[in-house]
Amino acid sequence: MAFGIKREELNLWKQRVAAGEVAFLTHYWQHPRFPEMKTVTKAGCADIERLIAWGMKYDLKKEWIHQRLGYPHFDLLGERQQVILESEGLLDHLKRFRIL
Template sequence: MAFGISKSQLKKWKNKIDSGEIAIITHFWIDERFPNCNSVTKVGCHNIEKLVNWGTIYGLKEEWIHHRKDGYSHFDLLGDKQAEVLLNEGHIEELNKFCHKRIRE
């Protein structure tokens, strides 16, 4: 179950994906398969090759992409990898809010 993001944030994420950009969004999330995680970061792009190339920077494998028929294919990032990506991509506000890390902007 996802929560903690607005419709406008989701729309902005989808618009970036539609325009061929790498788009990052983080939200609170509960899934019994991952009891130690309370948020997920989704990194998507309409151009799958671009998404794969971006993912290799962080050691992400192509087969980890959640391929969606609606065009919003993405990586789901949890835990330490989530924090690493948010920090390196400059998403400090989300890192502080969702990952319980305190980093100054």
């Protein structure tokens, strides 16, 4: 279950993904498989080759790409999420969702 974001933020992420950008969407999250995780960042891009190449910088395997609803993305969790958000200069995500 996702929460803590506005519809406008989700729509902007979808637009950027569809345009072939690598776009990021962080939100609060609950999932029974990962009870210790409180947030997730979706790193998406409709250009699969670009998404794969981007993911390789962070040792993300192409098999980990979710292909749901036409918005391919990696789900970033835990320490990897924090490292990637820092590396990508997305400190606002870290602060807003208290990931630091």
